[in-house]
Amino acid sequence: MTTLLLARHGLTHLTGPVLAGWTPGVHLSDRGREQAGALASRLSALDLDAIVSSPLERCQETAQAVAAGRETQVRTDERFGECRYGDWTGRPLGELAEDPLWPVVQNHPSAVTFPGGESLAAVQHRAVSAVREWNERLGPKAVYLVCSHGDVIKAIVADAMGLHLDQFQRIAADPASLTAIRYTPMRPFVLRLNDVGGDVAGLRPPEGTEDAGGGENPSGSDAAVGGGAGTT
Ligand SMILES: O=C(O)[C@H](O)COP(=O)(O)O
DSSP, X not given: OEEEEEEEOOOBXXXXXXXXXXXTXXXXXHHHHHHHHHHHHHHTTSOOSEEEEOSXXXXXXXXXXXXXXXXXXXXXXXXXXXXXXXXXXXXXXXXXXXXXXXXXXXXXXXXXXXXXXXXXXXXHHHHHXXXXXXXXXXXXXXXXXXXXXXXXXXXXXXXXHTOOGGGGGGOOOOTTOXXXXXXXXXXXXXXXXXXXXXXXXXXXXXSSSXXXXXXTOTTXXXXXXXXXXXXO
């Protein structure tokens, strides 16, 4: 029963309005560093058998905040890296929402290959394969942290819940959120999902019109592609 803790990185100046993807040099913002520090404090009660991170700076910095003061070093696994969004990389979400591929990303993500990039099915396959391998390597008593990205975490959760990838937009993974999955031989248990701590303020309905959810969610029903900026 290996316990996997999935943390999404903290906020960056691009998180939400722009699809950063594998753009280099995207660091945590001041708020993102605060979120990473708060996540580290929340996790301080737990011994971690490994801390694994996507190679991208925003995840490495979040993982380093959790590793600070521990003997566990951050290990990098590219398979937890962000989806390669190809030509969509670096573009504003508001603009991407006009692209003919957007409704497919929303409604039939298993069919999506980003132009010049990766398919979401391939992202799920590499990330879930990595989880299985780390579970095997660390063993049934281990508790370990993986710091990754919105779509990657959502894809891992969908697998754990036995949901087809086409349902993965129903799952949320906010910046610096914690999701916990315990893998047993017969089934994974999703113990926590998108846990951002004790403050319930983020559960208030979004500001604005009844339906519109803002720039990253033009219709109010659309998922924030990549995971969005969250509410904290
Ligand atoms: O900017 C991105 O790549 C996506 O919007 C969100 O993914 P993230 O979890 O890396 O912020």
